[in-house]
Amino acid sequence: MLKKISRLFVIKTRWEAYLIIYALALGAMDRGTHYLDRFPGYGGWMLMAACSGAVFLGGAKILDCLKYEAAEKGALKAGADGA
Secondary structure: OHHHHHHOOOOOOHHHHHHHHHHHHHHHHHHHHHHHHHOOOHHHHHHHHHHHHHHHHHHHHHHHHHHHHHHHHHHHHHHHHHO
């Protein structure tokens, strides 16, 4: 039962990854607009840029991890077939 619940929190496909990255981007831009209200001028714009940059870095890492996991799964399957 616990294993079924834990599978809900695992990103399995690129589609799921895109949805999560989209949600992260919405939250980051909302946070960035709050920074612009709180810190008008250059400082607010820099904090907003940092928020969006964090989403770019996090999204790239999520997509890279999916690619590596698929390659590892393929290598394990090929090794099992060849043995």
